[in-house]
Amino acid sequence: MTDSPNYGFDTLQIHAGAKPDPATGARQTPIYQTTAYVFRDADHAAALFNLQEVGFIYSRLTNPTVAVLQERIATLEGGVGAVCCSSGHAAQIMALFPLMGPGKNIIASTRLYGGTVTQFSQTIKRFGWSCKFVDFDDVDAVKAAVDDDTRAIFGEAIANPGGYIMDVRAIADVADAAGVPLIIDNTTATPYLCRPIELGATLVVHSTTKYLTGNGTVTGGCIVDSGKFDWSANDKFPSLSQPEPAYHGLNFHETFGGLAFTFHGIAIGLRDLGMTMNPQAAHYTLMGTETLSLRMERHVENAQKIATWLENDDRVDYVTYAGLESSPYFERAKSVCPKGAGGLFTFAVKGGYDACVKLVNALEIFSHVANLGDTRSLIIHSASTTHRQLSPEQQEAAGAGANVVRVSIGTEDAADLIADLDQALAKATA
Known part of the structure; x- marks a missing residue:
């Protein structure tokens, strides 16, 4: 398909990056379950390895099924290119990899998924990197945190778990x-x-495991390159703006321009970190993207109904959904997320930690799992699971206090979900 800005989102989520298989005419993108690809001749092989020609070498780097998914996500996000990888956590490391070096730091929001807080506060120290956590609602504090060694700023559009915008x-x-x-x-x-x-x-990362796939079957990640950043404007990003010793002195920005980050992510990132997405995972995610808009509309519709019901229930202290007029993020959501505030939020149960545990155990339709973005409605007590590694202060800052549960609202009948929460709250607060 020839991508065009005239095509709507619903068309692009089905067709972008894909065309009938030239060998068989198959309409659905095939799963190219192969590790390697036959070169036409020695010159063809050399051109591919020199990045003088785009093509397929080895599936740790590129794969036809994964390539379709990369183009589709890049198109939906309005980017120039994308690199898919094995998980959302892998996408975060791969996004930082070309930017960072020993002694360099990033600035990150305090409102992040607990695993990301741990990755940034602990794991990246092993690379000699560091992270400063700042409340992104305080823009002046973000400005003050920037120093000469800062190489990126990182945040979530809709923060997990609280749904903050x-x-x-x-x-x-x-x-x-x-x-x-x-x-x-x-x-x-x-x-x-x-x-x-x-x-x-500049860059957008995804755990494709979640809403993009939408059915809880495979893990994956993606980094989308806007193509708009001038990597040569200063000397902060030598891997992109100067001769790269890990690729025979190639200057990625000089050679590839707006696609510099994308090519570096494949030629260096996937080559050396090996965080590869397998073609079957790409296939499942491609099928998921075909219904993304339909699912997100229902996620938002259901979340709005359920959050409103919870906010009016005496057994609930508060609800964090940004689609509620009582939310401090209600007005911001209109501009950042004009089609709705998503399907993820938290609510605090009267009775604290013990009541949350009882609630989770009493639910029948909601599944108690460490995931989100499924067609099924999901619940978890973040303080004892996904954010367990954090201090109580970090948990509160992230919106995952001991009295809070996170819900990912699915696409079931909203009345059934409300009834399930009603009976579980009755048991939890009895």
Whole structure:
């Protein structure tokens, strides 16, 4: 298909990047379950390895099924290219890999998925990197945190677990002034609800495991390149703007321009880190993207109904859904996520930690799992699971206190979900 800005989202989510298989005419993208590809001749092989020609060498680097998914996600996000990998966590490391070096730091929101907080506060120290966590609602604090060693700013468009909405444009202005890229995790919002690149983001990362796939079958990640950042504007990003010793002195920005980050992600990132997405996972995610807009509309519709019901229930202390007029993020959501505030939020149960545990155990339709973005409604007590590694102060800052449960609202009948919550709350607060 020839992509065009005239095509609507519903068309692109089905057709972008795909065309009938030239060998068989198969309409659905085949699963190219192969490790390697036959070269036409020695010159063809050399051209591929020199990045003088685009093609397939080895499936750790490129695969036809994965390539279709990369083009589709990049198109939906409004980027110039994308690199798919094995998980959302892998996508975060791969996004930082070309930017960072020993002694360098990133600035990240305090409102992040607990696993991301652990990755940034602990794991990246092993690379000699560090992270400063800042409340992104305080834009001046973000500006003050930037120093000469800052190489990126990272936040979530809709924060997990609380569903808080980030002011992407305001933080993008801070990043621009500092001459560093803004990386936005758009997993919870998806490109249907939020378009971070249009709001100033340089890179967008996804856990494709979640809403993009939508059926809880495979893990995956993706980094989308806006193609708009000038990597040569300063000397902060030598892997992209200077001769790369890991690729026989190739200057990626000089050679590939707006696609520099994308080519580096494949030629260096996937080559050396090996965080490869397998073609079967790409196939499942491609099928998921075909119904993304339909699912997100139902997720939002159901979340709005359930959050409203919970807010009016005496057994609940508060609800964090940004689609509620009582939310401090209600007005911001209209501009950042104009099609809805997503399907993820938290609510606090009267009775605290013990009541939350009883609630989770009493639910029948909601599944108790460490995942989100499924067609099925999901629940988890973040303080004892996904955010367990954090201190109580970090848990509170992330919106995952001991009295809070996170819900990912699915596409079932909203009345059934409300009835399930009603009977479980009755048992939890009796």
